[in-house]
Amino acid sequence: MTNFFGDISRIEFEGADSTNPLAFRHYNPDEIVMGKSMEDHLRFAVAYWHSFAWPGGDPFGGETFQRPWFGETMELAKMKADVAFEMFDILNAPFYCFHDADMRPEGSNFSETKRNLEEMVDYLALKMESSRTKLLWGTANLFSNRRFMSGASTNPDPDVFAYSAATVKTCMDATHKLGGQNYVLWGGREGYETLLNTDMGQELDHMGRFLNMVVEYKHKIGFEGEILVEPKPQEPSKHQYDFDAATCYGFLQKYGLENEVKLNLEQGHAILAGHSFEHEIATAIAMGALGSIDMNRNDYQSGWDTDQFPNNTPEVALAYYHILKAGGLGKGGTNFDAKLRRQSLDPVDLIAAHIGGMDICARGLKAAAKMLEDGGMEDALAERYSGWNTIEAANMLTNDTLDTITDRVLAKDINPEPRSGRQEILENYINRFV
Ligand code: XLS
Ligand code: NI
Ligand code: NI
Numbered sequence: 001m002t003n004f005f006g007d008i009s010r011i012e013f014e015g016a017d018s019t020n021p022l023a024f025r026h027y028n029p030d031e032i033v034m035g036k037s038m039e040d041h042l043r044f045a046v047a048y049w050h051s052f053a054w055p056g057g058d059p060f061g062g063e064t065f066q067r068p069w070f071g072e073t074m075e076l077a078k079m080k081a082d083v084a085f086e087m088f089d090i091l092n093a094p095f096y097c098f099h100d101a102d103m104r105p106e107g108s109n110f111s112e113t114k115r116n117l118e119e120m121v122d123y124l125a126l127k128m129e130s131s132r133t134k135l136l137w138g139t140a141n142l143f144s145n146r147r148f149m150s151g152a153s154t155n156p157d158p159d160v161f162a163y164s165a166a167t168v169k170t171c172m173d174a175t176h177k178l179g180g181q182n183y184v185l186w187g188g189r190e191g192y193e194t195l196l197n198t199d200m201g202q203e204l205d206h207m208g209r210f211l212n213m214v215v216e217y218k219h220k221i222g223f224e225g226e227i228l229v230e231p232k233p234q235e236p237s238k239h240q241y242d243f244d245a246a247t248c249y250g251f252l253q254k255y256g257l258e259n260e261v262k263l264n265l266e267q268g269h270a271i272l273a274g275h276s277f278e279h280e281i282a283t284a285i286a287m288g289a290l291g292s293i294d295m296n297r298n299d300y301q302s303g304w305d306t307d308q309f310p311n312n313t314p315e316v317a318l319a320y321y322h323i324l325k326a327g328g329l330g331k332g333g334t335n336f337d338a339k340l341r342r343q344s345l346d347p348v349d350l351i352a353a354h355i356g357g358m359d360i361c362a363r364g365l366k367a368a369a370k371m372l373e374d375g376g377m378e379d380a381l382a383e384r385y386s387g388w389n390t391i392e393a394a395n396m397l398t399n400d401t402l403d404t405i406t407d408r409v410l411a412k413d414i415n416p417e418p419r420s421g422r423q424e425i426l427e428n429y430i431n432r433f434v
Helices: 038-042 048-053 074-091 110-129 158-177 200-221 245-254 267-272 277-286 313-325 347-374 376-384 391-396 402-412 423-431
Strands: 044-047 095-099 134-139 182-186 226-230 261-266 290-294 334-336
Touching: 038 347, 044 048, 044 074, 044 347, 048 074, 048 095, 074 110, 074 347, 110 158, 134 158, 158 182, 158 200, 182 200, 182 261, 182 290, 200 226, 200 245, 226 290, 245 261, 245 277, 261 267, 261 277, 267 277, 267 290, 277 290, 277 313, 290 313, 313 347, 313 423, 334 347, 347 376, 376 423, 391 402
Parallel strands: 044 095, 044 334, 095 134, 134 182, 182 226, 226 261, 261 290, 290 334
Antiparallel strands: none
8 A cells, every 4th residue: 555645534514614624514424415425426537637637737837746656667656546546535425437548557558458457457456446436437548649649530540540449448348347327528639720721521530430430339338438529729739629618519410329328527628618617508408408517727827728627616506507407417516626735746636626626516416406306486487478478379389380470470469678687686696695
Protein backbone atom coordinates (compact mmCIF):
# COMPACT_ATOMS: atom_id res chain seq x y z
CA MET A 1 0.00 0.00 0.00
CA THR A 2 1.09 3.56 -0.65
CA ASN A 3 0.82 6.38 1.85
CA PHE A 4 0.78 9.41 -0.42
CA PHE A 5 -1.83 11.21 1.66
CA GLY A 6 0.04 10.75 4.97
CA ASP A 7 -2.16 11.05 8.02
CA ILE A 8 -5.28 12.26 6.20
CA SER A 9 -8.00 9.85 7.21
CA ARG A 10 -11.54 9.20 5.93
CA ILE A 11 -13.42 12.49 5.41
CA GLU A 12 -16.55 12.61 7.53
CA PHE A 13 -19.69 14.74 7.46
CA GLU A 14 -19.55 17.23 10.34
CA GLY A 15 -22.39 19.62 9.47
CA ALA A 16 -22.60 23.20 8.22
CA ASP A 17 -20.95 24.75 11.28
CA SER A 18 -17.79 22.66 11.20
CA THR A 19 -14.55 24.62 10.77
CA ASN A 20 -12.51 21.52 9.99
CA PRO A 21 -11.11 22.00 6.46
CA LEU A 22 -11.02 18.23 6.00
CA ALA A 23 -14.69 17.51 6.69
CA PHE A 24 -17.87 17.61 4.64
CA ARG A 25 -20.20 20.40 5.69
CA HIS A 26 -23.05 19.57 3.30
CA TYR A 27 -22.37 16.20 1.70
CA ASN A 28 -23.87 13.67 4.06
CA PRO A 29 -24.03 10.50 1.94
CA ASP A 30 -26.77 8.85 4.02
CA GLU A 31 -29.05 11.86 4.32
CA ILE A 32 -32.35 11.25 2.56
CA VAL A 33 -33.35 13.87 0.01
CA MET A 34 -36.67 13.35 -1.78
CA GLY A 35 -36.80 9.72 -0.76
CA LYS A 36 -33.25 8.76 -1.77
CA SER A 37 -29.84 9.08 -0.14
CA MET A 38 -27.60 11.93 -1.27
CA GLU A 39 -25.03 9.38 -2.31
CA ASP A 40 -27.53 7.68 -4.63
CA HIS A 41 -28.68 10.97 -6.12
CA LEU A 42 -25.27 12.44 -6.79
CA ARG A 43 -23.23 9.33 -7.64
CA PHE A 44 -19.90 11.14 -7.41
CA ALA A 45 -16.99 9.95 -9.50
CA VAL A 46 -13.30 10.83 -9.30
CA ALA A 47 -11.62 11.33 -12.70
CA TYR A 48 -8.45 9.24 -12.81
CA TRP A 49 -6.82 11.43 -15.45
CA HIS A 50 -6.89 14.93 -13.98
CA SER A 51 -6.29 13.72 -10.44
CA PHE A 52 -3.47 11.26 -11.06
CA ALA A 53 -2.18 11.55 -14.62
CA TRP A 54 -2.23 15.29 -15.33
CA PRO A 55 1.20 16.88 -14.73
CA GLY A 56 0.06 20.47 -14.16
CA GLY A 57 1.07 21.90 -17.53
CA ASP A 58 -0.30 24.92 -19.37
CA PRO A 59 0.53 26.37 -22.82
CA PHE A 60 3.55 28.17 -21.32
CA GLY A 61 5.07 25.52 -19.07
CA GLY A 62 5.15 21.82 -18.34
CA GLU A 63 4.95 19.64 -15.31
CA THR A 64 4.57 21.26 -11.90
CA PHE A 65 3.27 18.24 -9.96
CA GLN A 66 6.17 15.73 -10.17
CA ARG A 67 4.23 12.82 -8.68
CA PRO A 68 6.36 9.80 -7.74
CA TRP A 69 4.33 7.58 -10.11
CA PHE A 70 4.93 9.66 -13.26
CA GLY A 71 6.61 7.57 -15.96
CA GLU A 72 5.68 4.91 -18.49
CA THR A 73 6.31 1.60 -16.67
CA MET A 74 3.93 -1.01 -15.34
CA GLU A 75 5.38 -0.64 -11.87
CA LEU A 76 4.62 3.08 -11.81
CA ALA A 77 1.15 2.47 -13.28
CA LYS A 78 0.44 0.17 -10.33
CA MET A 79 1.73 2.75 -7.85
CA LYS A 80 -0.63 5.27 -9.47
CA ALA A 81 -3.53 2.84 -9.02
CA ASP A 82 -2.58 2.33 -5.38
CA VAL A 83 -2.61 6.08 -4.74
CA ALA A 84 -5.89 6.46 -6.63
CA PHE A 85 -7.58 3.86 -4.43
CA GLU A 86 -6.01 5.44 -1.34
CA MET A 87 -7.81 8.66 -2.29
CA PHE A 88 -11.10 6.95 -3.26
CA ASP A 89 -11.10 5.49 0.22
CA ILE A 90 -10.34 8.81 1.97
CA LEU A 91 -13.22 10.44 0.09
CA ASN A 92 -15.46 7.39 0.40
CA ALA A 93 -16.03 7.93 -3.33
CA PRO A 94 -18.77 5.75 -4.80
CA PHE A 95 -17.29 5.83 -8.35
CA TYR A 96 -14.29 6.60 -10.53
CA CYS A 97 -13.76 7.04 -14.29
CA PHE A 98 -10.72 6.38 -16.49
CA HIS A 99 -9.20 6.58 -19.96
CA ASP A 100 -7.05 3.63 -21.03
CA ALA A 101 -4.05 5.96 -21.33
CA ASP A 102 -4.41 7.16 -17.72
CA MET A 103 -3.87 3.78 -16.25
CA ARG A 104 -1.51 1.86 -18.53
CA PRO A 105 1.85 2.71 -20.11
CA GLU A 106 1.87 2.98 -23.92
CA GLY A 107 3.54 -0.07 -25.51
CA SER A 108 5.77 -0.14 -28.57
CA ASN A 109 2.87 -1.41 -30.71
CA PHE A 110 -0.87 -2.06 -30.42
CA SER A 111 -0.49 -5.56 -29.06
CA GLU A 112 1.87 -4.49 -26.26
CA THR A 113 -0.38 -1.54 -25.37
CA LYS A 114 -3.34 -3.93 -25.24
CA ARG A 115 -1.43 -6.33 -22.98
CA ASN A 116 -0.48 -3.48 -20.64
CA LEU A 117 -4.11 -2.43 -20.41
CA GLU A 118 -5.28 -5.97 -19.72
CA GLU A 119 -2.71 -6.41 -16.96
CA MET A 120 -3.79 -3.13 -15.37
CA VAL A 121 -7.46 -4.10 -15.65
CA ASP A 122 -6.66 -7.25 -13.64
CA TYR A 123 -4.80 -5.11 -11.12
CA LEU A 124 -7.72 -2.67 -10.81
CA ALA A 125 -10.18 -5.53 -10.50
CA LEU A 126 -8.15 -6.78 -7.54
CA LYS A 127 -8.12 -3.34 -5.94
CA MET A 128 -11.88 -3.04 -6.44
CA GLU A 129 -12.44 -6.27 -4.54
CA SER A 130 -11.34 -4.59 -1.32
CA SER A 131 -12.82 -1.17 -2.11
CA ARG A 132 -16.35 0.14 -2.31
CA THR A 133 -15.53 2.40 -5.25
CA LYS A 134 -17.13 1.23 -8.48
CA LEU A 135 -16.57 2.21 -12.09
CA LEU A 136 -18.95 4.87 -13.43
CA TRP A 137 -17.44 4.83 -16.92
CA GLY A 138 -14.44 3.99 -18.99
CA THR A 139 -13.29 5.66 -22.19
CA ALA A 140 -10.46 5.58 -24.73
CA ASN A 141 -7.98 8.40 -25.11
CA LEU A 142 -8.02 8.91 -28.89
CA PHE A 143 -6.51 12.41 -28.84
CA SER A 144 -3.16 12.65 -26.96
CA ASN A 145 -0.86 10.46 -29.06
CA ARG A 146 0.40 12.14 -32.25
CA ARG A 147 -1.19 9.40 -34.39
CA PHE A 148 -4.56 10.99 -33.57
CA MET A 149 -3.59 14.55 -34.52
CA SER A 150 -6.06 14.58 -37.45
CA GLY A 151 -8.80 12.77 -35.57
CA ALA A 152 -9.63 9.16 -34.69
CA SER A 153 -12.75 7.86 -36.48
CA THR A 154 -12.72 11.03 -38.63
CA ASN A 155 -9.05 10.74 -39.58
CA PRO A 156 -8.47 10.80 -43.36
CA ASP A 157 -6.17 7.78 -42.86
CA PRO A 158 -8.15 4.49 -42.64
CA ASP A 159 -5.34 2.94 -40.58
CA VAL A 160 -6.07 5.46 -37.82
CA PHE A 161 -9.78 4.58 -38.05
CA ALA A 162 -8.80 0.91 -37.65
CA TYR A 163 -6.39 1.60 -34.76
CA SER A 164 -9.10 3.66 -33.03
CA ALA A 165 -11.75 0.95 -33.51
CA ALA A 166 -9.41 -1.69 -32.06
CA THR A 167 -8.56 0.63 -29.15
CA VAL A 168 -12.23 1.29 -28.36
CA LYS A 169 -12.93 -2.45 -28.43
CA THR A 170 -10.20 -3.08 -25.83
CA CYS A 171 -11.51 -0.21 -23.69
CA MET A 172 -15.09 -1.47 -23.89
CA ASP A 173 -13.81 -4.91 -22.82
CA ALA A 174 -11.94 -3.28 -19.92
CA THR A 175 -15.00 -1.27 -18.86
CA HIS A 176 -17.23 -4.33 -19.09
CA LYS A 177 -14.83 -6.47 -17.06
CA LEU A 178 -14.63 -3.83 -14.32
CA GLY A 179 -18.43 -3.58 -14.10
CA GLY A 180 -18.61 -0.08 -15.62
CA GLN A 181 -22.07 1.47 -15.66
CA ASN A 182 -21.49 3.49 -18.84
CA TYR A 183 -19.02 3.81 -21.69
CA VAL A 184 -18.14 7.34 -22.86
CA LEU A 185 -16.91 8.68 -26.19
CA TRP A 186 -15.70 12.24 -26.14
CA GLY A 187 -14.69 13.30 -29.64
CA GLY A 188 -11.28 14.72 -28.67
CA ARG A 189 -10.08 15.55 -32.17
CA GLU A 190 -13.18 14.52 -34.12
CA GLY A 191 -13.48 17.82 -35.94
CA TYR A 192 -11.21 19.94 -38.08
CA GLU A 193 -8.80 22.84 -38.20
CA THR A 194 -9.62 24.03 -41.73
CA LEU A 195 -12.17 23.11 -44.39
CA LEU A 196 -9.41 23.55 -46.97
CA ASN A 197 -8.26 20.01 -46.23
CA THR A 198 -11.45 18.48 -44.82
CA ASP A 199 -14.35 16.54 -46.37
CA MET A 200 -16.87 17.14 -43.61
CA GLY A 201 -19.63 14.92 -45.04
CA GLN A 202 -17.28 11.96 -45.39
CA GLU A 203 -15.85 12.44 -41.90
CA LEU A 204 -19.34 12.57 -40.35
CA ASP A 205 -20.30 9.36 -42.18
CA HIS A 206 -17.19 7.66 -40.80
CA MET A 207 -17.98 8.84 -37.29
CA GLY A 208 -21.58 7.56 -37.65
CA ARG A 209 -20.35 4.17 -38.85
CA PHE A 210 -17.83 4.01 -35.97
CA LEU A 211 -20.49 4.71 -33.36
CA ASN A 212 -22.80 2.12 -34.91
CA MET A 213 -20.04 -0.47 -34.51
CA VAL A 214 -19.62 0.56 -30.86
CA VAL A 215 -23.33 -0.01 -30.24
CA GLU A 216 -23.26 -3.34 -32.10
CA TYR A 217 -20.31 -4.46 -29.96
CA LYS A 218 -22.02 -3.37 -26.75
CA HIS A 219 -24.90 -5.72 -27.56
CA LYS A 220 -22.59 -8.50 -28.68
CA ILE A 221 -20.74 -8.62 -25.35
CA GLY A 222 -23.88 -8.02 -23.27
CA PHE A 223 -22.69 -4.74 -21.81
CA GLU A 224 -25.69 -3.33 -19.99
CA GLY A 225 -24.33 0.16 -19.42
CA GLU A 226 -25.24 3.20 -21.49
CA ILE A 227 -23.14 4.40 -24.40
CA LEU A 228 -22.64 8.15 -23.96
CA VAL A 229 -21.18 10.82 -26.21
CA GLU A 230 -19.82 14.02 -24.69
CA PRO A 231 -20.49 17.27 -26.55
CA LYS A 232 -17.85 20.01 -26.74
CA PRO A 233 -17.75 22.82 -29.30
CA GLN A 234 -14.00 23.30 -29.75
CA GLU A 235 -10.64 22.59 -28.18
CA PRO A 236 -8.51 20.74 -29.05
CA SER A 237 -9.96 21.00 -32.59
CA LYS A 238 -10.97 24.41 -33.88
CA HIS A 239 -14.40 22.99 -34.79
CA GLN A 240 -15.63 19.81 -33.11
CA TYR A 241 -18.43 17.78 -34.66
CA ASP A 242 -20.08 17.09 -31.28
CA PHE A 243 -20.65 20.83 -30.73
CA ASP A 244 -23.44 20.70 -28.14
CA ALA A 245 -26.36 18.56 -26.99
CA ALA A 246 -28.63 19.58 -29.88
CA THR A 247 -25.93 18.96 -32.51
CA CYS A 248 -25.15 15.55 -31.02
CA TYR A 249 -28.80 14.58 -31.02
CA GLY A 250 -29.14 15.53 -34.69
CA PHE A 251 -26.08 13.41 -35.45
CA LEU A 252 -27.48 10.45 -33.51
CA GLN A 253 -30.76 10.69 -35.42
CA LYS A 254 -29.04 10.91 -38.79
CA TYR A 255 -27.12 7.69 -38.07
CA GLY A 256 -30.07 5.87 -36.46
CA LEU A 257 -28.62 5.87 -32.94
CA GLU A 258 -31.02 8.10 -31.00
CA ASN A 259 -32.44 5.17 -29.06
CA GLU A 260 -29.04 3.65 -28.31
CA VAL A 261 -26.80 6.53 -27.27
CA LYS A 262 -27.21 9.20 -24.62
CA LEU A 263 -25.20 12.24 -23.62
CA ASN A 264 -22.54 12.98 -21.02
CA LEU A 265 -22.81 16.72 -20.46
CA GLU A 266 -20.00 18.83 -19.04
CA GLN A 267 -20.60 22.20 -17.43
CA GLY A 268 -17.44 23.77 -18.89
CA HIS A 269 -18.26 22.53 -22.39
CA ALA A 270 -21.70 24.13 -22.14
CA ILE A 271 -20.02 27.44 -21.32
CA LEU A 272 -17.60 27.05 -24.27
CA ALA A 273 -20.62 26.48 -26.54
CA GLY A 274 -22.17 29.74 -25.35
CA HIS A 275 -24.85 27.96 -23.33
CA SER A 276 -25.65 27.63 -19.65
CA PHE A 277 -25.26 24.16 -18.15
CA GLU A 278 -28.99 23.92 -17.50
CA HIS A 279 -29.65 24.72 -21.16
CA GLU A 280 -27.65 21.65 -22.16
CA ILE A 281 -29.33 19.53 -19.50
CA ALA A 282 -32.82 20.72 -20.47
CA THR A 283 -32.05 20.06 -24.15
CA ALA A 284 -30.91 16.50 -23.41
CA ILE A 285 -33.97 15.91 -21.22
CA ALA A 286 -36.30 17.22 -23.94
CA MET A 287 -34.74 14.69 -26.35
CA GLY A 288 -34.81 11.85 -23.80
CA ALA A 289 -31.01 11.71 -23.99
CA LEU A 290 -29.71 12.68 -20.54
CA GLY A 291 -26.99 10.23 -19.50
CA SER A 292 -24.45 11.59 -17.05
CA ILE A 293 -22.69 14.83 -16.09
CA ASP A 294 -19.13 16.14 -15.75
CA MET A 295 -19.48 18.84 -13.09
CA ASN A 296 -16.40 20.91 -13.85
CA ARG A 297 -16.70 24.53 -14.79
CA ASN A 298 -14.70 26.98 -16.83
CA ASP A 299 -13.32 30.36 -15.95
CA TYR A 300 -15.75 32.91 -17.39
CA GLN A 301 -12.97 35.33 -18.34
CA SER A 302 -10.35 33.09 -19.93
CA GLY A 303 -12.51 31.42 -22.61
CA TRP A 304 -10.54 28.21 -22.11
CA ASP A 305 -11.54 24.78 -20.83
CA THR A 306 -10.00 25.32 -17.39
CA ASP A 307 -11.74 22.31 -15.80
CA GLN A 308 -12.14 23.82 -12.34
CA PHE A 309 -13.95 22.17 -9.47
CA PRO A 310 -17.47 23.62 -9.08
CA ASN A 311 -17.77 26.49 -6.60
CA ASN A 312 -21.02 28.23 -7.49
CA THR A 313 -24.06 26.89 -5.64
CA PRO A 314 -26.80 28.68 -7.64
CA GLU A 315 -25.44 27.30 -10.94
CA VAL A 316 -25.18 23.79 -9.60
CA ALA A 317 -28.62 24.03 -7.96
CA LEU A 318 -30.31 24.82 -11.29
CA ALA A 319 -28.53 21.91 -12.95
CA TYR A 320 -29.75 19.47 -10.29
CA TYR A 321 -33.21 21.05 -10.35
CA HIS A 322 -33.66 19.97 -13.96
CA ILE A 323 -32.08 16.58 -13.31
CA LEU A 324 -34.25 15.86 -10.25
CA LYS A 325 -37.37 17.03 -12.03
CA ALA A 326 -36.61 14.62 -14.87
CA GLY A 327 -36.23 11.69 -12.45
CA GLY A 328 -32.51 11.75 -11.66
CA LEU A 329 -29.27 10.57 -13.19
CA GLY A 330 -30.17 6.89 -13.65
CA LYS A 331 -27.00 4.95 -14.46
CA GLY A 332 -25.12 8.23 -14.83
CA GLY A 333 -23.39 10.19 -12.11
CA THR A 334 -21.58 13.39 -11.20
CA ASN A 335 -18.02 13.08 -12.46
CA PHE A 336 -15.41 15.63 -11.45
CA ASP A 337 -13.55 15.95 -14.74
CA ALA A 338 -11.70 18.69 -12.85
CA LYS A 339 -8.10 19.72 -12.36
CA LEU A 340 -6.32 21.32 -9.47
CA ARG A 341 -4.78 24.69 -10.23
CA ARG A 342 -1.15 24.06 -11.23
CA GLN A 343 0.22 25.74 -8.11
CA SER A 344 -1.75 23.38 -5.85
CA LEU A 345 1.07 20.92 -5.38
CA ASP A 346 0.26 19.21 -2.12
CA PRO A 347 -1.64 15.95 -1.63
CA VAL A 348 -4.04 17.78 0.68
CA ASP A 349 -5.00 20.11 -2.21
CA LEU A 350 -6.35 17.12 -4.13
CA ILE A 351 -8.49 16.09 -1.17
CA ALA A 352 -9.69 19.64 -0.46
CA ALA A 353 -10.67 20.14 -4.12
CA HIS A 354 -12.93 17.10 -4.02
CA ILE A 355 -14.40 17.99 -0.62
CA GLY A 356 -15.30 21.44 -1.98
CA GLY A 357 -16.80 20.07 -5.18
CA MET A 358 -18.84 17.45 -3.34
CA ASP A 359 -20.08 19.99 -0.79
CA ILE A 360 -21.13 22.48 -3.48
CA CYS A 361 -23.02 19.74 -5.33
CA ALA A 362 -24.68 18.60 -2.11
CA ARG A 363 -25.81 22.18 -1.40
CA GLY A 364 -27.09 22.47 -4.95
CA LEU A 365 -28.96 19.18 -4.69
CA LYS A 366 -30.59 20.15 -1.41
CA ALA A 367 -31.63 23.52 -2.81
CA ALA A 368 -33.04 21.87 -5.92
CA ALA A 369 -35.01 19.39 -3.82
CA LYS A 370 -36.45 22.23 -1.72
CA MET A 371 -37.56 24.06 -4.87
CA LEU A 372 -39.26 20.94 -6.16
CA GLU A 373 -40.90 20.18 -2.83
CA ASP A 374 -42.18 23.75 -2.66
CA GLY A 375 -43.48 23.45 -6.23
CA GLY A 376 -43.50 27.20 -6.95
CA MET A 377 -41.70 26.87 -10.27
CA GLU A 378 -43.91 24.02 -11.49
CA ASP A 379 -47.02 25.98 -10.52
CA ALA A 380 -45.78 29.02 -12.42
CA LEU A 381 -45.02 26.86 -15.45
CA ALA A 382 -48.37 25.08 -15.31
CA GLU A 383 -50.11 28.44 -15.13
CA ARG A 384 -48.09 29.86 -18.04
CA TYR A 385 -49.07 26.97 -20.31
CA SER A 386 -52.58 26.48 -18.92
CA GLY A 387 -54.18 27.79 -22.14
CA TRP A 388 -53.22 24.48 -23.74
CA ASN A 389 -55.63 22.62 -21.48
CA THR A 390 -58.63 23.60 -23.63
CA ILE A 391 -60.08 21.30 -26.30
CA GLU A 392 -59.51 23.93 -29.02
CA ALA A 393 -55.83 24.19 -28.15
CA ALA A 394 -55.37 20.43 -27.94
CA ASN A 395 -57.03 20.01 -31.36
CA MET A 396 -54.35 22.19 -32.95
CA LEU A 397 -51.79 19.55 -31.97
CA THR A 398 -53.81 16.67 -33.40
CA ASN A 399 -56.65 17.11 -35.92
CA ASP A 400 -56.53 20.74 -37.01
CA THR A 401 -55.13 22.13 -40.25
CA LEU A 402 -54.05 25.65 -41.14
CA ASP A 403 -57.53 26.01 -42.75
CA THR A 404 -59.56 24.95 -39.70
CA ILE A 405 -57.41 27.05 -37.40
CA THR A 406 -57.84 30.10 -39.63
CA ASP A 407 -61.62 29.57 -39.65
CA ARG A 408 -61.63 29.52 -35.83
CA VAL A 409 -59.47 32.65 -35.55
CA LEU A 410 -61.93 34.45 -37.85
CA ALA A 411 -65.08 33.07 -36.25
CA LYS A 412 -64.00 33.84 -32.68
CA ASP A 413 -62.12 37.01 -33.58
CA ILE A 414 -59.07 35.71 -31.68
CA ASN A 415 -56.90 38.64 -30.68
CA PRO A 416 -54.08 37.53 -28.30
CA GLU A 417 -53.06 39.81 -25.43
CA PRO A 418 -49.39 39.53 -24.31
CA ARG A 419 -48.85 38.36 -20.72
CA SER A 420 -45.88 38.94 -18.44
CA GLY A 421 -43.16 36.26 -18.42
CA ARG A 422 -42.52 37.11 -14.74
CA GLN A 423 -38.78 36.45 -15.00
CA GLU A 424 -37.77 38.70 -12.08
CA ILE A 425 -40.39 37.20 -9.79
CA LEU A 426 -39.05 33.73 -10.62
CA GLU A 427 -35.44 34.83 -10.12
CA ASN A 428 -36.37 36.16 -6.70
CA TYR A 429 -38.14 32.90 -5.97
CA ILE A 430 -34.94 30.91 -6.70
CA ASN A 431 -33.07 33.22 -4.33
CA ARG A 432 -35.11 31.87 -1.44
CA PHE A 433 -33.54 28.43 -1.90
CA VAL A 434 -29.91 29.00 -2.86
C1 XLS B 1 -12.31 16.99 -22.31
C2 XLS B 1 -13.31 16.02 -21.88
C3 XLS B 1 -12.73 14.68 -21.43
C4 XLS B 1 -13.82 13.64 -21.38
C5 XLS B 1 -13.30 12.23 -21.35
O1 XLS B 1 -12.57 18.19 -22.39
O2 XLS B 1 -14.08 16.58 -20.88
O3 XLS B 1 -12.07 14.81 -20.22
O4 XLS B 1 -14.66 13.81 -20.29
O5 XLS B 1 -12.54 11.93 -22.46
NI1 NI C 1 -13.82 18.72 -20.74
NI1 NI D 1 -15.47 15.60 -19.65
